[in-house]
Amino acid sequence: MDKRFPFTDFPSGWYVVGLSSELPRGAVRTIRYFGRELVMYRTESGRFRVTEPYCPHLGAHLGRGKVDGENLACGFHGWKFDGRGVCVRAYGKNVPKTKIDTWHALERHQTLMVWYDALGREPSWEPPDLDTEGWTPFKFESFEFASHPQETSENSVDLGHFTEVHAFSKAWVLKDAVTEGPVLKASYGVTKQVIPSLPQIGVDAHFHVQVHGLGYSYVQGEVPSLKVRYRHLVLSTPVSEGRVHMRLATSIERFRSRALTEVMHRFTFRGLVSEVESDLPFWETKRYVERPVLARGDGPIHKYRKWAKQFYPPKAA
Ligand code: FES
Ligand SMILES: [Fe+2]
Incomplete structure (x- = not known):
């Protein structure tokens, strides 16, 4: 940690890692937060997801992957991973049992958020969901x-x-x-x-x-x-x-x-x-x-x- 801040780690919580407008359907982006890289993407149906950056097959960076329907396809050999990160397709019928680690992701009030917890604990709360009827966009x-x-x-x-x-x-x-x-x-x-x-x-x-x-x-x-x-x-x-x-x-x-x-x-x-x-x-x-x-x-x-x-x-x- 920076010497000015004696904290042991990044605090747990929900953090904004992008704006909804920055991630159109089908887009894959590499982002840098919490001292690491992450890959975020939006499926064809509009779901926002965040994963660890490296493919478990031969380590390609998934920031070079592409969205295929509701899955993320690695750019190197085309293996596909679903929303939970589970490999759902490799070359043919034989699908290896493997997965990429995904992050809890939430889209709210035009922002894209992830849950960070240094120990990998599940989210125990969520930020507020405001009624925006009668209010301008942010x-x-x-x-x-x-x-x-x-x-x-x-x-x-x-x-x-x-x-x-x-x-x-x-x-x-x-x-x-x-x-x-x-x-x-x-x-x-x-x-x-x-x-x-x-x-x-x-x-x-x-x-x-x-x-x-x-x-x-x-x-x-x-x-x-x-x-x-x-x-x-x-x-x-x-x-x-x-x-x-x-x-x-x-x-x-x-x-x-x-x-x-x-x-x-x-x-x-x-x-x-x-x-x-x-x-x-x-x-x-x-x-x-x-x-x-x-x-x-x-x-x-x-x-x-x-x-x-x-x-x-x-x-x-
Ligand atoms: S490295 Fe990702 S499919 Fe081969
Ligand atoms: Fe202030």
Whole structure:
């Protein structure tokens, strides 16, 4: 691991490894996350799947394979593997008993996700499945930088940085952070200065954060004065030790007018991107302090860290 982050492994959880739009039917792509390569593909019927990269026959890279109906065909000798990775066809009638290891894959809200667990344990939870009726599709942005999902997600309880980094003239807790298994929830109110030189003009926003594991944060918020209700996704995926690929997404509840919806969506999306751009230089250069000196005014950092421990493999006795 990067010396700045003393974590034993990548934390367990669901992580976004691509966007739905990046993987049309029949496509096969090699991706690099969790310090390794993986191969993802989409079947002719539209199913998204992820496998280990090497063919068990003679080791060809399956990123050079192709989709054949609902199967993945290796490009080297044409052996075919089904959705569970089982070899279903070799040269003729004789089908060797072999398989490729597949990853649990999930497609939700225009994102492609996999379940990572250092010990190979099965998924024990899923990220939320939102009702998107009346909401715009998500708009996405992405950044890659030196950090760790535990660090980026800590932002959601770090009350002290809201006024300093994000130029909120006020920030307050609406609901204290609570943890429910793999989910941490908290609600905040903030006043954002619209014009930097006029601190008396501010817009209030209320938002509710749900952190589902360390790679998937969902925020629902509203700006009452503008009648905007929005959703943000903040999605951090480890690329390798000490590097993350963060995707951001925003959706808003539709207004009757399409033009107004588009303007407000763009405004909200730009807002999220610029808030994250303010965090980024800190994430990129900070190190994890295991025993931080905290003061009144800090958020529940210890609570977050205690909760986050569940995502790391138990230490060998
Ligand atoms: S190496 Fe994959 S079919 Fe031979
Ligand atoms: Fe932040």
